[in-house]
Amino acid sequence: xxxxxxxxxxxxxxxxxxxxxxxxxxxxxxxxxxxxxxxxxxxxxxxxxxxxxxxxxxxxxxxxxxxxxxxxxxxxxxxxxxxxxxxxxxxxxxxxxxxxxxxxxxxxxxxxxxxxxxxxxxxxxxxxxxxxxxxxxxxxxxxxxxxxxxxxxxxxxxxxxxxxxxxxxxxxxxxxxxxxxxxxxxxxxxxxxxxxxxxxxxxxxxxxxxxxxxxxxxxxxxxxxxxxx
Amino acid sequence: xxxxxxxxxxxxxxxxxxxxxxxxxxxxxxxxxxxxxxxxxxxxxxxxxxxxxxxxxxxxxxxxxxxxxxxxxxxxxxxxxxxxxxxxxxxxxxxxxxxxxxxxxxxxxxxxxxxxxxxxxxxxxxxxxxxxxxxxxxxxxxxxxxxxxxxxxxxxxxxxxxxxxxxxxxxxxxxxxxxxxxxxxxxxxxxxxxxxxxxxxxxxxxxxxxxxxxxxxxxxxxxxxxxxx
DNA sequence: TAGCATCCTGAACATGCGTTCAATCTCGAC
DNA sequence: GTCGAGATTGAACGCATGTTCAGGATGCTA
Numbered sequence: 001x002x003x004x005x006x007x008x009x010x011x012x013x014x015x016x017x018x019x020x021x022x023x024x025x026x027x028x029x030x031x032x033x034x035x036x037x038x039x040x041x042x043x044x045x046x047x048x049x050x051x052x053x054x055x056x057x058x059x060x061x062x063x064x065x066x067x068x069x070x071x072x073x074x075x076x077x078x079x080x081x082x083x084x085x086x087x088x089x090x091x092x093x094x095x096x097x098x099x100x101x102x103x104x105x106x107x108x109x110x111x112x113x114x115x116x117x118x119x120x121x122x123x124x125x126x127x128x129x130x131x132x133x134x135x136x137x138x139x140x141x142x143x144x145x146x147x148x149x150x151x152x153x154x155x156x157x158x159x160x161x162x163x164x165x166x167x168x169x170x171x172x173x174x175x176x177x178x179x180x181x182x183x184x185x186x187x188x189x190x191x192x193x194x195x196x197x198x199x200x201x202x203x204x205x206x207x208x209x210x211x212x213x214x215x216x217x218x219x220x221x222x223x224x225x226x227x228x229x
Numbered sequence: 230x231x232x233x234x235x236x237x238x239x240x241x242x243x244x245x246x247x248x249x250x251x252x253x254x255x256x257x258x259x260x261x262x263x264x265x266x267x268x269x270x271x272x273x274x275x276x277x278x279x280x281x282x283x284x285x286x287x288x289x290x291x292x293x294x295x296x297x298x299x300x301x302x303x304x305x306x307x308x309x310x311x312x313x314x315x316x317x318x319x320x321x322x323x324x325x326x327x328x329x330x331x332x333x334x335x336x337x338x339x340x341x342x343x344x345x346x347x348x349x350x351x352x353x354x355x356x357x358x359x360x361x362x363x364x365x366x367x368x369x370x371x372x373x374x375x376x377x378x379x380x381x382x383x384x385x386x387x388x389x390x391x392x393x394x395x396x397x398x399x400x401x402x403x404x405x406x407x408x409x410x411x412x413x414x415x416x417x418x419x420x421x422x423x424x425x426x427x428x429x430x431x432x433x434x435x436x437x438x439x440x441x442x443x444x445x446x447x448x449x450x451x452x453x454x455x456x457x458x
Numbered sequence: 459t460a461g462c463a464t465c466c467t468g469a470a471c472a473t474g475c476g477t478t479c480a481a482t483c484t485c486g487a488c
Numbered sequence: 489g490t491c492g493a494g495a496t497t498g499a500a501c502g503c504a505t506g507t508t509c510a511g512g513a514t515g516c517t518a
Contacts (some may be wrong), residue, residue: 017495037475048497050478055495059476112341114396122394143429147421154391154422155431161390162383165351167343192376192445193383195438198431200372202384209424216421246465266505277467279508284465288506465514475504483496488489 018055021045023102026066030105031174034063034113067110067117070103075124101176104183108174111164122160126153146213162190247284250274252331255295259334260403263292263342296339296346299332304353330405333412337403340393351389355382375442391419 015023024045028036038059042049056062110118130152136142145151166186167174203209244252253274257265267288271278285291339347359381365371374380395415396403432438 038477039475049476050498051496053477111394112343114341141433143431143433145422145425147425150418151422151425154419154426157391157394158387161392161394162386163390164393165340165386165390189379190383191441192438193374193380195432195441196374196376196380197383197426199435199438201430202372202427203424204370204372206428209421209428212420212424267507268505278506279468280466282507459518461517463514463516465512467510467512469509469511471506471508473505473507476502478501479499481497481499484494486491486493488491 017045017047017051021047021052021055021062022065022069025062026070026106027102027176029063029066030102030109031176033172033174034109038062066106070106070110071117071121073100073103074107074121101179105174105176105179108164108167111160112167122156125160126156129156146216246274246276246280250276250281250284250291251294251298254291255299255335256331256405258292258295259331259338260405262401263338267291295335299335299339300346300350302329302332303336303350330408334403334405334408337393337396340389341396351385354389355385358385375445 021041025036025041028041028044032040038052039049041062042052045052052062056065107121110121126149130149133142133145133152133155134148137144137148163183163186167182250270254265254270257270257273261269267281268278270291271281274281281291285294336350339350355378359378362371362374362377362381362384366373366377392412392415396411
């Protein structure tokens with residue numbers, strides 16, 4: 001029984017202490033960073049520090065539970081991402097989760113902290129974007145690429161990285177109530193330059209691209225984009 | 230007497246203890262992260278922990294000195310960046326500083342740590358890139374933009390952010406000896422997809438861009454942003 | 459040589475952390 | 489009602505950290 005999708009029926013007493021600790025941890029890790037003390041989380045959840053260890057074994061155990069929980073929720077929203085397209089809408093997708101600001105903030109913390117969990121998340125987004133781009137190429141809405149996999153990865157890492165770099169002042173403390181507005185403002189600011197870049201490009205001359213493309217090893221791209229002259 | 234540009238005559242005894250501490254701190258902060266203990270730095274520099282406080286007042290004092298020192302060196306290399314162009318060569322520029330791997334690593338740590346120092350650095354790179362793009366537009370090598378400032382910022386933040394996101398496993402410990410190779414490999418991997426994107430774009434149809442561009446406030450581009458209703 | 463400012467040491471202190479643990483509470487099973 | 493297992497507490501421990509401090513070493517000036 002893990003229906004979290006509603007998110008409104010959590011009166012903080014209906015939840016088990018274990019779930020209350022998990023929720024408080026996600027929120028506190030998001031606001032104060034992944035190094036937030038267990039005592040603070042315990043106070044937020046209204047329990048003693050010892051209870052956290054009783055339920056999760058250790059600090060790392062709590063962190064792993066939070067990682068798993070947040071990533072599960074994020075992957076659930078991943079399907080919607082696929083419909084929108086992974087390119088410049090990565091931030092928009094995050095922004096759409098206004099009611100899950102704590103988990104979005106936690107995800108941002110994960111983004112700047114790095115580690116295997118983040119790598120898995122990025123890889124999954126890359127794979128989804130690659131599928132999306134491949135479908136776009138098939139129906140003619142997206143230009144074919146010499147290196148579809150590398151392109152998908154570059155687009156995802158650019159989008160996520162640019163977003164991450166926009167949270168510099170938010171390092172010490174991240175205001176979750178203001179997060180949705182910040183992301184909204186960011187997507188609006190970035191919409192035109194990113195779409196411009198994705199539509200018109202930047203360089204007039206093709207020589208630089210062709211010079212580098214000549215060095216490519218002769219690997220056939222993806223499924224069957226058999227492009228010849 | 231602050232000639233550091235050579236960087237080869239540092240036999241660790243020619244330097245004052247203060248400079249030795251600063252160098253050890255930059256290196257240790259780069260490898261172990263900005264939370265590295267003072268005792269470790271003291272051991273690296275071959276001094277006692279108390280001496281660090283004697284010279285720098287506090288841990289924050291040492292951090293500020295390292296920030297200033299590294300940024301000064303980075304800005305000195307900024308001129309060369311201007312000749313190469315700020316677009317996709319941000320990583321290449323970092324990679325070129327192979328002999329300054331400690332400062333590059335420190336810069337990466339700053340990138341993931343955020344804060345006012347990083348904001349100033351990014352702003353400066355944005356301004357330099359904007360100038361570069363403007364010159365390119367003038368001589369016809371770069372396509373004009375509806376929002377030159379926003380485009381410059383987006384390009385810089387995308388490039389730096391994508392680079393930052395590629396150091397996930399290097400979070401716990403950053404191998405400075407392998408850093409130059411990693412950056413080199415990264416630029417090679419990213420060259421084709423980024424040049425492809427910058428040359429050909431991604432989207433076939435212009436309608437999405439035009440829809441968003443229509444919402445732009447009627448401000449004339451660049452030189453004379455005298456926006457009125 | 460004497461004096462003195464500066465460099466430098468290393469032990470000690472205060473703090474905050476994750477964690478342990480013995481004791482207490484809660485509550486359903488019998 | 490009794491019992492017992494799990495939930496929960498809060499004090500205490502051990503450790504690592506930044507910082508302080510009293511004193512020793514060093515080297516320049518007179």
